[in-house]
Amino acid sequence: MKSKITLLLFFIFFAQLATSQQNIPTIKAISKKLDIRDGKTYKKQSWNISPQLNPDVYETSSLGKKVTFITDKDSISVKIKKNTQFDFVILLNDSVKAYTQIKYKAATSRLEILKKAAKYNYSDNRFIPEFTYQSMENPNLMKIRKDLKLDSIAGTGSETSQILNLLHWVHRIIRHDGSSYNPALKNAIDLIKICKTENRGLNCRMMATILNECYLAMGIKSRYITCMPKETDFDDCHVINMVYSNEFKKWIWIDPTFDAYVMNEKGELLGIQEVRERLINGKTLILNPEANWNNKATQTKEYYLETYMAKNLYRLKTPVYSEYDTETVKDGKEIAYVELLPLDGIEQTPQKTESTNTKTNVKTISYKTNNPNLFWAKPTK
Structure with missing residues (x-):
């Protein structure tokens, strides 16, 4: 009985994981390099799409400001809060998924x-x-x-x-x-x-x-x-x-x-x-x-x-x-x-x-x- 419950919980976990990944926002890209606008700062060709990382995390200290990932085909934005951990997928060449995350991290003091x-x-x-x-x-x-x-x-x-x-x-x-x-x-x-x-x-x-x-x-x-x-x-x-x-x-x-x-x-x-x-x-x-x-x-x-x-x-x-x-x-x-x-x-x-x-x-x-x-x-x- 105990093994059946464990197996059931296992299937529920992966079902939830699969569902959550299906609901993740997706943007498309052809080039592996993309631009990032972090608050007022524009970083041209500063991000390499890395499908091997799951997720590939971009950290920002721009509290209250917007961060935008801009590919050669698409873009996605999120307003940064203290609890921001924004997940999305970059679909490279309509075939390869790169799971990506924008995460708030307090800046190191000067x-x-x-x-x-x-x-x-x-x-x-x-x-x-x-x-x-x-x-x-x-x-x-x-x-x-x-x-x-x-x-x-x-x-x-x-x-x-x-x-x-x-x-x-x-x-x-x-x-x-x-x-x-x-x-x-x-x-x-x-x-x-x-x-x-x-x-x-x-x-x-x-x-x-x-x-x-x-x-x-x-x-x-x-x-x-x-x-x-x-x-x-x-x-x-x-x-x-x-x-x-x-x-x-x-x-x-x-x-x-x-x-x-x-x-x-x-x-x-x-x-x-x-x-x-x-x-x-x-x-x-x-x-x-x-x-x-x-x-x-x-x-x-x-x-x-x-x-x-x-x-x-x-x-x-x-x-x-x-x-x-x-x-x-x-x-x-x-x-x-x-x-x-x-x-x-x-x-x-x-x-x-x-x-x-x-x-x-x-x-x-x-x-x-x-x-x-x-x-x-x-x-x-």
């Missing part, structure tokens, strides 16, 4: 991704050019210092107070507008002028450009740093300044967009690499209390550092030559950059690339390194 990117190669000795800083005696920088009255803005206090006074000033006079186009003339005087004449703002890159030239004009060594996420295809990054403090003998973090700098538990100013290491190791970080966006939204350590900058401290890129008009397009100009990548960075090679824009005749050279000591080298000239 801080967790950054923690996995802690390792560098301090022995990486591949060539990168020496970083240089234009002299404050350069006529263009002298004009910036005079026309913008930087001496009165910086004040007569310590070097640190001058660095912070210039930071606060740029943040105060320029409205951040991340969606704005970059003006043709990318130097401090012209960027400030166009903001006044057109009543417009600038993105973070242009704000950091202004502040960089102001520091150079005052004889303070500075570079601007493009802070990027792990992905090579992204729609958001952030640009800040690294400023060399002769007082502390190190680089310090300066962000004109958010009027921000960062300290340790002793109130000591920290550099970008120090902030990155402390985020990874869970050490104390203190954001200056006046940090804000456009004098409206106060910034917190939890959002600004542990979320937004944790995303953007994965990869770092900077111009080799810190100078006036670095990125203003001029015929025959050459601009060189160095990118610092952790060992698990996606695109480690080629180590050097060169390209020339056929319209502007501007040549761009890019180098990569895994060695922070080279990237954060103290200024020598």
